Amino acid sequence: MSVRLVDVRKEFPDPEKAGGIMVAVKDMNLEIREGEFITLLGPSGCGKTTTLRMIAGFEIPTTGQIWINDEMVNDQPPNKRDTTMVFQSYAIFPHMSVEQNVGFGLELKGRPKGEISAEVAKVMEIMGITELGKRRPDQLSGGQQQRVALARAIVNKPRVLLFDEPLSNLDAKLRETMRVEIRRIQQSFGITSVYVTHDQDEAMTVSDRIVVMEKGLVMQVGSPFEIYSRPSCKFVADFIGKVNLFPVKTLSLGEDARVRDRRGIEVPVGSADPALKEGDDALLMVRPESLSLSKAGAVDKESSVEWGSGRVIKSVYLGSVIEYELDAGYDKPLMAISHDPVNGEFFKDGDEVSFSFSRRAAHILPLR
Amino acid sequence: MTPNGISRTIGRYRRVARDPLLLFVSMLTLASLILFVVYPIASVVLQSLKPGDSYSFAAYAETLKSAYLRTAFYNSLMMSALTALVGTLLGFLFAFAVVRAKVPLGKFFNGIAIIPIVSPPFIGALAIIMLFGNNGLITWNLLKIQNFPIYGFNGLFLAQVVTFFPVAYMTLKGVLESMNPVLEDAALNLGGSRTKVFLKVTLPLALPGIASSILLLFVETLADFGNPLILAGSKFPILSVQAYLQIVGMYDLPKGAAISVFLLAPSLIAFFLQRRIVGRKKYTTVTGKPQTSTGKIVSPGARTFLFIACLFISALVALIYFSILLGALAKVWGYDHSLTLEHFKFVFGVGFKAVRDTLMIAGIATPIAGVFGMVIAFLVVRTRVPGKKLIGAMSILSFAVPGTVIGIGYILAFNHKPLALTGTLAILLLNFVFRYVPVGIESGTAILQQIDPSIEEAAVDLGADARRTFSKITLPMIVPAFFSGLVFAFVRAMTAVSAAIFLVSSRWNLMTVHIMSQVESGNLGAAAAYSVILVVIVALAIGLIRLLLKARYGRFGGAMLHF
Numbered sequence: 010m011s012v013r014l015v016d017v018r019k020e021f022p023d024p025e026k027a028g029g030i031m032v033a034v035k036d037m038n039l040e041i042r043e044g045e046f047i048t049l050l051g052p053s054g055c056g057k058t059t060t061l062r063m064i065a066g067f068e069i070p071t072t073g074q075i076w077i078n079d080e081m082v083n084d085q086p087p088n089k090r091d092t093t094m095v096f097q098s099y100a101i102f103p104h105m106s107v108e109q110n111v112g113f114g115l116e117l118k119g120r121p122k123g124e125i126s127a128e129v130a131k132v133m134e135i136m137g138i139t140e141l142g143k144r145r146p147d148q149l150s151g152g153q154q155q156r157v158a159l160a161r162a163i164v165n166k167p168r169v170l171l172f173d174e175p176l177s178n179l180d181a182k183l184r185e186t187m188r189v190e191i192r193r194i195q196q197s198f199g200i201t202s203v204y205v206t207h208d209q210d211e212a213m214t215v216s217d218r219i220v221v222m223e224k225g226l227v228m229q230v231g232s233p234f235e236i237y238s239r240p241s242c243k244f245v246a247d248f249i250g251k252v253n254l255f256p257v258k259t260l261s262l263g264e265d266a267r268v269r270d271r272r273g274i275e276v277p278v279g280s281a282d283p284a285l286k287e288g289d290d291a292l293l294m295v296r297p298e299s300l301s302l303s304k305a306g307a308v309d310k311e312s313s314v315e316w317g318s319g320r321v322i323k324s325v326y327l328g329s330v331i332e333y334e335l336d337a338g339y340d341k342p343l344m345a346i347s348h349d350p351v352n353g354e355f356f357k358d359g360d361e362v363s364f365s366f367s368r369r370a371a372h373i374l375p376l377r
Numbered sequence: 378m379t380p381n382g383i384s385r386t387i388g389r390y391r392r393v394a395r396d397p398l399l400l401f402v403s404m405l406t407l408a409s410l411i412l413f414v415v416y417p418i419a420s421v422v423l424q425s426l427k428p429g430d431s432y433s434f435a436a437y438a439e440t441l442k443s444a445y446l447r448t449a450f451y452n453s454l455m456m457s458a459l460t461a462l463v464g465t466l467l468g469f470l471f472a473f474a475v476v477r478a479k480v481p482l483g484k485f486f487n488g489i490a491i492i493p494i495v496s497p498p499f500i501g502a503l504a505i506i507m508l509f510g511n512n513g514l515i516t517w518n519l520l521k522i523q524n525f526p527i528y529g530f531n532g533l534f535l536a537q538v539v540t541f542f543p544v545a546y547m548t549l550k551g552v553l554e555s556m557n558p559v560l561e562d563a564a565l566n567l568g569g570s571r572t573k574v575f576l577k578v579t580l581p582l583a584l585p586g587i588a589s590s591i592l593l594l595f596v597e598t599l600a601d602f603g604n605p606l607i608l609a610g611s612k613f614p615i616l617s618v619q620a621y622l623q624i625v626g627m628y629d630l631p632k633g634a635a636i637s638v639f640l641l642a643p644s645l646i647a648f649f650l651q652r653r654i655v656g657r658k659k660y661t662t663v664t665g666k667p668q669t670s671t672g673k674i675v676s677p678g679a680r681t682f683l684f685i686a687c688l689f690i691s692a693l694v695a696l697i698y699f700s701i702l703l704g705a706l707a708k709v710w711g712y713d714h715s716l717t718l719e720h721f722k723f724v725f726g727v728g729f730k731a732v733r734d735t736l737m738i739a740g741i742a743t744p745i746a747g748v749f750g751m752v753i754a755f756l757v758v759r760t761r762v763p764g765k766k767l768i769g770a771m772s773i774l775s776f777a778v779p780g781t782v783i784g785i786g787y788i789l790a791f792n793h794k795p796l797a798l799t800g801t802l803a804i805l806l807l808n809f810v811f812r813y814v815p816v817g818i819e820s821g822t823a824i825l826q827q828i829d830p831s832i833e834e835a836a837v838d839l840g841a842d843a844r845r846t847f848s849k850i851t852l853p854m855i856v857p858a859f860f861s862g863l864v865f866a867f868v869r870a871m872t873a874v875s876a877a878i879f880l881v882s883s884r885w886n887l888m889t890v891h892i893m894s895q896v897e898s899g900n901l902g903a904a905a906a907y908s909v910i911l912v913v914i915v916a917l918a919i920g921l922i923r924l925l926l927k928a929r930y931g932r933f934g935g936a937m938l939h940f
């Protein structure tokens with residue numbers, strides 16, 4: 010089911026200043042489509058949890074409206090909303106067995122006993138926790154608790170599933186398994202989902218679309234590809250992965266978009282943020298893995314744009330890739346990642362290199 | 378209020394209004410607290426200001442004019458302050474010996490300190506009369522002294538210290554246990570002498586606990602009624618007794634009320650000071666496993682001293698209880714100590730109605746107070762109902778207010794229509810319920826603050842309303858704390874006297890009040906027999922609940938009770 014946030018704002022009384030307020034979410038507008046998996050991503054304290062809790066009904070927006078389908082739900086308490094939340098701490102009821110936990114929602118709805126146990130068995134089967142039914146929560150591992158929490162949520166067939174950093178208490182390996190699992194379950198049930206994380210890898214793997222937030226503001230909404238390779242601002246570009254940014258001036262936009270850098274060199278770029286106009290100052294973004302290095306002067310001009318040259322000041326060998334830092338006369342060292350070091354070329358600290366990128370890898374975004 | 382502030386507030390009311398049960402319960406709670414806690418106390422203040430047909434300070438002027446009552450005021454404060462200091466000192470000694478010095482027989486000392494807490498508060502006074510009074514075992518039978526001056530300051534002070542040092546012990550034991558002993562060991566390691574470590578590390582860390590214990594004992598001693606009624610005598614007047622005598626003896630309600638206000642003011646001040654000290658303490662210091670001390674902080678000499686001191690205090694407590702038991706079995710105390718069951722026959726015969734009444738009243742009032750307390754704790758800690766701060770503050774009030782004041786307040790507030798309750802069972806029940814609600818609130822609040830709120834949110838999220846969240850999720854998780862609170866409330870209800878003495882009637886009487894009147898008429902044997910039965914009932918109740926918890930929660934269930 011679709012969820013719509015219209016000018017949603019949330020203020021809290023400031024705990025530090027009597028009578029003061031602090032704004033946790035600033036006039037947020039967001040439309041979540043039916044069956045979509047959307048992720049709220051951002052640094053700590055940016056308002057992700059608050060947004061999620063407003064959709065669940067645990068917090069009431071100070072102003073603005075929350076719509077689920079065509080119903081304004083601001084005044085609906087959490088127990089009347091068809092949203093179900095998976096908590097970061099799992100919030101498994103400690104005095105109930107796994108089965109009782111999973112069946113709790115159905116029991117509240119007053120379903121007959123037989124039906125409940127059938128449903129519970131089915132969901133526990135899907136989640137792979139069938140043999141844990143009689144256990145008490147304190148006899149479960151973190152990953153098992155996570156599965157129980159998820160089973161308890163989906164057994165109710167909620168219209169909207171909400172996740173607040175559900176994997177943050179698990180180890181790295183299990184996190185990877187579980188996020189695939191969550192995605193699989195979500196898709197097979199087709200439940201509209203809102204997922205909160207501050208782990209960008211996690212966001213990239215599970216989401217249809219990502220909402221990047223900072224200080225209560227939505228910075229960008231887009232598919233993982235858009236967020237990563239077409240960021241709309243410096244914050245988003247920086248927050249997701251490593252990035253090289255060069256100050257440039259926009260010469261032309263559209264099909265034949267071109268920019269000129271500080272040295273007066275003109276280069277074509279693959280994409281431009283729609284907020285830019287011709288003549289604007291802008292930032293040219295190239296991700297480190299799109300920056301290819303070659304011996305000084307040996308760039309293949311056919312496929313790439315030669316951009317400059319510099320000296321390797323640091324190289325880190327990571328097995329599958331090598332990470333370089335280059336001194337090319339900018340304030341910050343440039344970053345480059347070269348894949349497949351076995352077949353490619355090695356550079357050592359102090360080597361002079363030329364760097365280039367393909368036109369498609371170059372994106373320009375507004376300065377601010 | 379800003380427009381946003383207003384919309385926030387409206388939002389909150391609207392939300393609560395959506396859960397009608399929550400709104401209903403909170404409004405009912407608010408109303409009942411106003412009616413049964415605030416209104417009686419206000420009645421006392423109003424009555425003291427209205428000696429005749431119009432308002433005036435005449436009753437206060439009269440009270441202050443009387444040299445005798447001025448002495449009573451001074452005596453009460455002095456006695457409470459001394460008891461607070463000495464009781465806290467002994468309590469600290471005991472706690473330090475058991476928790477830090479790890480003296481031998483620690484479990485036994487712990488048990489000894491608990492006995493006075495679970496028995497009627499005036500047992501100390503009764504035993505002291507039996508030991509040191511006119512016919513006292515020690516003064517008369519052993520030393521052949523006649524008219525040993527036990528009435529007045531000496532006897533009362535002894536009784537108060539014995540009665541209240543265990544309260545200090547319990548408080549300070551918790552404080553010392555939650556204090557990380559590694560700190561002391563580290564200080565020793567840095568080369569501090571033992572005395573230095575004690576003075577510079579242990580004592581400063583325990584200081585808030587000590588201060589809180591002193592204030593707590595001050596409040597409790599000031600409010601105490603049983604011991605002074607038995608032991609103060611006419612030469613050493615005490616406020617709580619004087620208020621009682623003004624009202625029951627002289628029928629001078631305004632003056633009795635004025636004296637109560639003199640009692641009320643210092644109690645409230647000390648109580649709120651104590652709350653502030655406790656409130657500053659973060660909860661996290663209490664949670665977590667108590668770490669055991671290595672005991673290296675105490676030198677062997679000091680340990681021996683502590684051990685002997687504990688033995689001595691324990692012997693005194695044991696002597697008191699032994700003399701009560703003996704008194705219940707002796708034919709005529711002081712003259713004929715041959716054993717007899719006569720006094721028990723009396724209690725089970727003529728006096729059994731009081732036993733039955735007490736059991737019934739405590740048995741009905743405590744579960745209600747317990748559940749009510751949990752509900753209030755839930756409202757205050759977990760919900761956003763309007764007025765929850767007020768609910769919390771009002772319900773704690775009956776902790777702070779001396780029983781005498783509450784008792785007088787009840788007869789003033791409920792002796793006319795539409796709530797003409799004097800002489801009924803209802804007035805006793807109401808008094809007990811509202812007096813012991815804070816016990817449930819305290820234990821409920823403490824445990825709720827340790828439970829992750831998202832567990833309850835998860836239930837709401839899955840469709841549970843406030844009622845079902847409370848009954849299916851919150852309540853089962855707080856059941857152990859609930860029973861702890863229940864036992865404590867039951868003990869208090871069984872042994873209460875200060876407020877109840879104003880409210881009993883020929884139709885409904887209490888064992889404690891009977892004991893007091895037996896003492897007054899010199900019938901020590903019957904008083905002792907009543908006391909023994911009372912202690913046995915309380916012990917049985919604690920044992921029963923322990924068993925229940927054990928059956929339900931296994932081996933550790935019994936340990937959930939902090940007794």
Ligand SMILES: Nc1ncnc2c1ncn2[C@@H]1O[C@H](COP(=O)(O)OP(=O)(O)OP(=O)(O)O)[C@@H](O)[C@H]1O
Nearest residue numbers: 021022024033052053054055056057058059060207
């Ligand atoms: N109940 C509250 N009272 C006051 N301030 C609050 C409250 N809840 C959240 N805040 C504040 O609102 C802001 C946003 O908090 P929120 O929990 O939504 O952040 P988050 O993005 O989930 O962060 P994290 O990644 O650390 O979980 C923070 O500055 C936080 O301190």
Ligand SMILES: [Mg+2]
Nearest residue numbers: 057058059173
């Ligand atoms: Mg959060």
